[in-house]
Amino acid sequence: MKLIGSLASPYVRKVRVVLAEKKLDCQFELENVWAADTSIQTVNPLGKVPCLIMEDGSSMIDSRVMVEYLDTLTPVCKLLPPNGRDRADVKCWEALADGVLDAAILVRLERTQRPAELQSEAWVERQMGKVALGLSSMAQRLGESPFCAGNHYTLADVAVGCALGWLSFRFPEILWRDDHPNLAKLFDKLSERPSFKDTVPQ
Structure with missing residues (x-):
């Protein structure tokens, strides 16, 4: 198998963490989908990463399907x-x-890909509201549990850990650690796993 992706994508990271946890061998090929010479459409018509190339040459798309x-x-x-x-x-x-x-x-794309005069602050606020409510929901659901889905490490923890790591990477101004110390405690624990250490976004 070959995984096509970037070092910054949280969805790619989720797949890489799962590959590491499952101890599966997989070649990793870097691809910048924003570059003028990207060839990602030849394997994923949606032009997105991650994309998993199977042994028979067929493509699997969407991180949720892959994991x-x-x-x-x-x-x-x-x-x-x-x-x-x-x-x-x-x-x-x-x-x-x-x-x-x-x-x-969507907020990052609005701020970095659209001309300033075309950016919509109302759109940004709407999306950031989803982020804030989503983090609050995660914290409420987690409570004092050691892991997201009970007493065992699962895909839920992988997904949440990758999301929190990316927010810290791209949105350091979101103080989710201060607002939700139980999420911070979980993230710190997950960050000690080799699968997370080896896939820190950059």
């Missing part, structure tokens, strides 16, 4: 419950973390 598939390849470090409400709960955590990222990335 769910990768968890089936080996019993090492099972990240998703087999079925039922527990599995849905983990996937809801992932959707929440990814939703926070989606909103924050």
